[in-house]
Amino acid sequence: MSEDMNGGMDNTLTDPLSSTNLMSLTIDGQEIQAEKGQTIVQAAQKNGIYIPTLCALHADKESGLKHDLAPGTCRICTVKANGRTTAACTTPISQGLVVENDTPELNDLRKTIVELLFVEGNHFCPSCEKSGSCDLQALAYRYQMLTPRFHYAFTPRKVNADMPKLLWDGNRCILCRRCVLAIRTEEGEPLFVFANRGDKSTITVDTELIQDISEELAQQAMDICPVGAIIRKGKGFDTPFGQRKYDHSPIGSDTACSSGENKAGGEKS
Amino acid sequence: MAQKITIEPVTRVEGHGKVTIHLDDNHQVTESRLHIVEFRGFERFVCGRPFWEAPVLVQRLCGICPVSHHLAAAKAMDMLVGAGDGNGLTPVAEKMRRLMHYGQIFQSHVLHFFHLASPDLLFGMDADPERRNVIGVILEHPELAKQAVLMRKYGQEIIAATAGKKIHGTGAIPGGINKNLSLEDRDAFLNGINGNPDLSADKMIEWSEAALALLLDYHSSHTEFLDGFAAFSSNHLSLVRPDGALDLYHGIIRAVDPEGKRIVNDVDSRDYLDVVEEEVRSWSYMKFPYIKELGPKEGWYRVGPLARLNVCDFIPSPKAQAAFEQFRAYTKGKPNHMSMHYHWARLIETLHAAEMMKELLLDPDLQGTDLVIKGERCGEGIGLLEAPRGTLFHHYQVNEQDLITMCNLIVSTTNNNEPMNRAVNSAAVAQMTGKAEITEPMMNAVEVAIRAYDPCLSCATHAMGQMPLEVTLYDAAGAVVDQQRKGM
Numbered sequence: 200m201s202e203d204m205n206g207g208m209d210n211t212l213t214d215p216l217s218s219t220n221l222m223s224l225t226i227d228g229q230e231i232q233a234e235k236g237q238t239i240v241q242a243a244q245k246n247g248i249y250i251p252t253l254c255a256l257h258a259d260k261e262s263g264l265k266h267d268l269a270p271g272t273c274r275i276c277t278v279k280a281n282g283r284t285t286a287a288c289t290t291p292i293s294q295g296l297v298v299e300n301d302t303p304e305l306n307d308l309r310k311t312i313v314e315l316l317f318v319e320g321n322h323f324c325p326s327c328e329k330s331g332s333c334d335l336q337a338l339a340y341r342y343q344m345l346t347p348r349f350h351y352a353f354t355p356r357k358v359n360a361d362m363p364k365l366l367w368d369g370n371r372c373i374l375c376r377r378c379v380l381a382i383r384t385e386e387g388e389p390l391f392v393f394a395n396r397g398d399k400s401t402i403t404v405d406t407e408l409i410q411d412i413s414e415e416l417a418q419q420a421m422d423i424c425p426v427g428a429i430i431r432k433g434k435g436f437d438t439p440f441g442q443r444k445y446d447h448s449p450i451g452s453d454t455a456c457s458s459g460e461n462k463a464g465g466e467k468s
Numbered sequence: 469m470a471q472k473i474t475i476e477p478v479t480r481v482e483g484h485g486k487v488t489i490h491l492d493d494n495h496q497v498t499e500s501r502l503h504i505v506e507f508r509g510f511e512r513f514v515c516g517r518p519f520w521e522a523p524v525l526v527q528r529l530c531g532i533c534p535v536s537h538h539l540a541a542a543k544a545m546d547m548l549v550g551a552g553d554g555n556g557l558t559p560v561a562e563k564m565r566r567l568m569h570y571g572q573i574f575q576s577h578v579l580h581f582f583h584l585a586s587p588d589l590l591f592g593m594d595a596d597p598e599r600r601n602v603i604g605v606i607l608e609h610p611e612l613a614k615q616a617v618l619m620r621k622y623g624q625e626i627i628a629a630t631a632g633k634k635i636h637g638t639g640a641i642p643g644g645i646n647k648n649l650s651l652e653d654r655d656a657f658l659n660g661i662n663g664n665p666d667l668s669a670d671k672m673i674e675w676s677e678a679a680l681a682l683l684l685d686y687h688s689s690h691t692e693f694l695d696g697f698a699a700f701s702s703n704h705l706s707l708v709r710p711d712g713a714l715d716l717y718h719g720i721i722r723a724v725d726p727e728g729k730r731i732v733n734d735v736d737s738r739d740y741l742d743v744v745e746e747e748v749r750s751w752s753y754m755k756f757p758y759i760k761e762l763g764p765k766e767g768w769y770r771v772g773p774l775a776r777l778n779v780c781d782f783i784p785s786p787k788a789q790a791a792f793e794q795f796r797a798y799t800k801g802k803p804n805h806m807s808m809h810y811h812w813a814r815l816i817e818t819l820h821a822a823e824m825m826k827e828l829l830l831d832p833d834l835q836g837t838d839l840v841i842k843g844e845r846c847g848e849g850i851g852l853l854e855a856p857r858g859t860l861f862h863h864y865q866v867n868e869q870d871l872i873t874m875c876n877l878i879v880s881t882t883n884n885n886e887p888m889n890r891a892v893n894s895a896a897v898a899q900m901t902g903k904a905e906i907t908e909p910m911m912n913a914v915e916v917a918i919r920a921y922d923p924c925l926s927c928a929t930h931a932m933g934q935m936p937l938e939v940t941l942y943d944a945a946g947a948v949v950d951q952q953r954k955g956m
């Protein structure tokens with residue numbers, strides 16, 4: 200809820216305006232409440248339940264985003280809502296909704312998605328700067344991806360090193376579209392755009408606009424990319440082991456999954 | 469009838485290899501060759517990658533000394549980002565890297581000597597393979613085995629604290645290092661990791677001295693074998709500090725001839741192409757480097773511990789210096805050409821590494837916070853380093869977009885290619901002359917010769933008594949007359 204709507208009022212769940220907007224739903228049998236208009240992913244996260252995401256990203260300090268992103272491109276968040284398979288990041292909640300999330304069937308599906316992303320790109324994690332801070336790699340650990348079930352596609356991919364501050368490595372791009380939506384000039388013009396269709400889809404860069412982006416925007420582009428496809432140029436590997444994003448707690452461990460470990464009541468801040 | 473014996477595979481870190489020994493009608497060895505099918509793909513597949521990835525990528529060249537490749541590439545990248553050629557870093561960066569490197573030298577030398585070579589020395593080359601392995605060492609010399617394990621662990625922990633991980637860390641970055649050493653780590657290394665006094669800097673020095681004493685004791689009772697086995701004269705090449713001191717991390721290029729005369733005198737490491745050239749031979753995937761001025765016939769040289777002690781003037785740590793003086797006196801100040809003395813030199817360097825680790829740990833510079841410097845970027849980077857098994861040459865060219873366009877690597881094994889071939893031949897002549905049958909001790913003798921220079925995955929397996937080895941005896945017409953297999 201924005202400050203304007205609040206009119207400077209104390210924004211808590213006891214606020215009369217908010218409470219009228221609350222809806223009840225269940226995720227994996229646990230009853231939770233969330234605000235009308237929220238997506239299943241938002242509702243789950245608010246209540247401390249983990250649903251994996253790759254393309255969706257919440258607006259917060261860490262992401263540096265002003266608005267939530269949910270391009271719905273990756274499908275890793277797939278859940279069953281009232282029995283129907285759907286992307287949790289793009290599906291709004293409804294009163295009495297029954298969501299299945301942490302089930303063997305859905306987790307196997309997610310593992311499959313991760314495996315397909317790996318065999319489609321060319322991922323050599325050991326030399327990738329994002330290793331340890333990469334969401335795709337972290338999900339591969341979470342779903343215990345071991346040997347490849349699918350053939351490697353050996354897709355020829357490009358590296359775009361023509362930009363002054365950034366390098367884009369197509370070998371690692373999962374076409375999540377985060378950069379397209381989030382990385383823009385002050386006037387709102389996109390720097391990264393989708394090009395082509397189907398299996399020819401790729402990211403292209405506005406060569407003129409990219410010339411004078413700030414250090415901060417370059418860093419934000421690297422941070423917003425869930426994998427190691429957007430990399431800052433001329434430096435690298437300067438985060439030592441032990442200080443990378445997933446060195447101490449695996450992905451999803453800040454919000455428990457529903458196998459009996461849910462934080463009771465979830466977060467209410 | 470003329471025969472050809474093939475020992476295949478001799479599995480190596482870089483790939484597979486095989487040994488062929490050619491006999492004439494009288495069972496005299498006419499020629500032996502060590503064929504190494506080294507995987508040189510690295511020089512191609514780093515091309516097109518951003519330069520700062522190279523130190524992380526190329527360390528996969530070797531499973532035993534990844535740190536050496538990591539640091540050689542990082543030194544090349546220092547030059548590229550305008551941070552000097554190995555001397556221009558901040559004190560904390562240079563000393564952290566040195567500590568990492570001495571940790572690598574220490575653990576690799578310990579592994580090489582105790583795990584791979586000591587079974588042959590403690591039990592004899594022709595002892596029963598069931599006994600002549602690291603398990604045999606553990607059973608019959610438990611105290612020695614324990615020391616070897618703890619020494620190796622110490623080196624590995626030093627690497628982990630400086631590079632981030634025991635293998636394939638990312639500590640060295642272009643122009644510096646990504647962390648300093650915590651006081652907690654420093655105290656643990658000085659006083660004993662996890663409070664274990666056996667894992668302290670002083671213990672490492674003490675045990676290194678004991679290992680050296682063990683070898684010298686063995687030498688006094690097996691002088692003929694150690695001095696004579698696979699001995700041949702050669703040139704020797706290594707880096708040295710400008711004042712002539714042994715320096716394993718950085719230096720100028722120096723080489724001496726069999727008599728000790730300087731044939732390459734203090735050349736800047738960036739000018740390595742003025743000094744060495746590589747020859748391609750049809751029967752091996754590995755090139756044969758030689759000193760340019762002398763040509764391929766006369767110019768081949770040895771690298772590694774033996775070469776380093778033949779080339780340097782002194783060792784800048786007291787206990788190793790004393791051991792060095794004894795080593796030098798043995799050949800009356802002339803270069804030492806005895807292949808088995810690689811182990812002697814290796815243990816002197818092990819002692820030096822232990823002393824250097826302690827000295828560095830006591831240096832407050834390691835807790836500094838000035839980690840990286842950069843200057844004017846250029847398009848070319850060259851990094852040379854003394855790895856456990858010898859000189860490494862790393863050379864890269866980078867385009868304006870920061871992508872690598874050329875990479876040339878001459879690794880220790882390549883430098884020692886010709887000497888290893890000669891050592892194999894010498895062992896074969898000694899073992900095979902007048903014999904028509906392939907025996908296990910004969911096969912092992914060939915490996916002992918290789919092992920003096922370079923441990924390999926096969927040797928590690930062999931240490932368990934299971935080296936995958938095939939020996940085939942051919943007659944002149946190419947028909948198999950004898951075949952021996954083990955561990956396959």
Ligand code: SF4
Pocket residue numbers: 321322323324325327328329330331333334335336371426427428
């Ligand atoms: S992007 Fe992630 S998954 Fe891909 S190579 Fe890098 S660390 Fe591995």
Ligand code: SF4
Pocket residue numbers: 371372373374375376377378379391402423424425426428429
């Ligand atoms: S570059 Fe990164 S953020 Fe952009 S689409 Fe590819 S993976 Fe997503």
Ligand code: FES
Pocket residue numbers: 251252253254255270271272273274275276277286287288289
């Ligand atoms: S996170 Fe929902 S589709 Fe990507």
